Amino acid sequence: MKTIFYKIVFCIFFLGLFISCDDVLTEEPPSEISLESITEDNLDALLIGVYEPLTRSRGRIWETQYLLALTLLEESSRNTGSRDLFAQYDFITGFTGYQAGWPTLYNSIGRANILLANLETNDLISEDVKKQAIGEASFVRAIVYYTLVRSWGSVPMRLVPVSDSDNTGQPLEPVENIYAQVLSDLLVAESNLAPTTDNPGRATQGAARLALADLYLYRGQIQEARDKAKEVIDNASTYGYALLDSYSAIFSPTAPTHSEDVFSLKFSQFVTRGNFIPTYFAPAQPNTLARDAGIAARGLAFVAVDGDAPLIANWDDNDLRKSWNLYNQVVIGGETVQITSLPPETEFFYGKYRDPGAVEETAAGNDFYMYRYADALLIFAETENLINGPTAEAYNAVNQIRRRAYGVDQNTLDLAVDFPAGLDQAAFDDLVFQERGYEFMAEGRRWFDLLRTGRYETIIPEAGKPVPTLFTWQLPDSELQNNPALK
Numbered sequence: 001m002k003t004i005f006y007k008i009v010f011c012i013f014f015l016g017l018f019i020s021c022d023d024v025l026t027e028e029p030p031s032e033i034s035l036e037s038i039t040e041d042n043l044d045a046l047l048i049g050v051y052e053p054l055t056r057s058r059g060r061i062w063e064t065q066y067l068l069a070l071t072l073l074e075e076s077s078r079n080t081g082s083r084d085l086f087a088q089y090d091f092i093t094g095f096t097g098y099q100a101g102w103p104t105l106y107n108s109i110g111r112a113n114i115l116l117a118n119l120e121t122n123d124l125i126s127e128d129v130k131k132q133a134i135g136e137a138s139f140v141r142a143i144v145y146y147t148l149v150r151s152w153g154s155v156p157m158r159l160v161p162v163s164d165s166d167n168t169g170q171p172l173e174p175v176e177n178i179y180a181q182v183l184s185d186l187l188v189a190e191s192n193l194a195p196t197t198d199n200p201g202r203a204t205q206g207a208a209r210l211a212l213a214d215l216y217l218y219r220g221q222i223q224e225a226r227d228k229a230k231e232v233i234d235n236a237s238t239y240g241y242a243l244l245d246s247y248s249a250i251f252s253p254t255a256p257t258h259s260e261d262v263f264s265l266k267f268s269q270f271v272t273r274g275n276f277i278p279t280y281f282a283p284a285q286p287n288t289l290a291r292d293a294g295i296a297a298r299g300l301a302f303v304a305v306d307g308d309a310p311l312i313a314n315w316d317d318n319d320l321r322k323s324w325n326l327y328n329q330v331v332i333g334g335e336t337v338q339i340t341s342l343p344p345e346t347e348f349f350y351g352k353y354r355d356p357g358a359v360e361e362t363a364a365g366n367d368f369y370m371y372r373y374a375d376a377l378l379i380f381a382e383t384e385n386l387i388n389g390p391t392a393e394a395y396n397a398v399n400q401i402r403r404r405a406y407g408v409d410q411n412t413l414d415l416a417v418d419f420p421a422g423l424d425q426a427a428f429d430d431l432v433f434q435e436r437g438y439e440f441m442a443e444g445r446r447w448f449d450l451l452r453t454g455r456y457e458t459i460i461p462e463a464g465k466p467v468p469t470l471f472t473w474q475l476p477d478s479e480l481q482n483n484p485a486l487k
Helices: 010-014 021-025 043-055 065-072 081-087 097-121 127-152 175-192 205-218 222-234 277-281 320-325 373-388 392-405 425-439 446-453 456-462 477-482
Strands: 261-265 329-332 335-338 368-372
Touching (some): 043 097, 043 127, 065 081, 065 127, 097 127, 097 477, 127 205, 205 368, 205 446, 320 425, 368 373, 373 425, 392 425
16 A cells, blocks of 8 residues: 655644644643744745645645636536536636645645745755755745646745744736746756655655656747756666556556656545545446445546547557446446446547545545656657657657557557658658647646647637637636735
């Protein structure tokens, strides 16, 4: 069973106080408790607290509502009711469950701000230890603001601790300023973080570099994206990165980590410590089908797949990713059972996240990969082609992904599965984009890929959905009501 990585120190961060359990028990005057007590003995617990909101079971972000929202926005996703309205890019009257993750994201930012503010002047911690802590806190703050700005657009940008209840107001920050802060934090992380870590789920230099490559790609800085992805690839042996031989093994609910894991959010097979997404994605009827089929503790069927969408309809059956990502029948007791409870206009459920050992819906052990080594290879293939055309290096990067997908040796030429030789730049770019769609299905990337490339204008209507007219989501009522700067 997967080890619980996030050993949360409840008496410190869940109470929002940097104090020890002894302080609580001896009733030290609250006004005298300060950040001056952070030392190397308690620093790691506080760092874990910075990560903790991101992996909080039912934190309503990547393990539940936020990833669900991003999956609904893939052109092949559908459902019924408000979720289908959202899937058709109605962000006003459609599903708004994604808003529930907002306070969790800012919770993580607040903790990072508190720690970073202390570390600036802390003289109780050695410079090497302090440097690593600054890198980790900066990395977490960067990925959270990157999440916020891409999904909600202009948001409040809080960079200093909130000192009291009168200090909660913050106006909406221009989008460009937020991206500049994300870049700044990632550069700090890159220069401070160690190349590797013994603690799965913690930030490393390789993770910072790949996050930079992703940021540059999204912002259209193609040369910078190529160079950062190349740095990750060139240092893969130092960082311990490599593609796994099996695509399905990436999503194991029991493996603590593996060579393709660049940065992931860790979940465990313990009640209230797990990933809820297997339950969200699994069929709801009959009631015990998901459990009996070894998919999830139960199913809610919050999203399904339109098999007529071109990405799905044109998917080669020999690509092993297809049978892992999509299913409409299961095996129960040695017998194949056809699923008949699919929403209208859909033919499949998403199968990427499944845990037969989950004893309860909050106990699935599937991690969520924010970055894996496949990202580096596909970012490099895309950007190398855009700069230099489909070079041998670009072919090699994407063909490693292709070969793994078809179950052949990653490092051996295979004309049956490799990209065809002689492609021009545009054709190669289209195929890399398609490859990203297959490789990262239901991993929260497709919507942003559609936006950054402008392909949403053609690909989405070809899948039978309306062209989006809105590209960012509504700010939550909780922020509008409680932030005096937004009145």
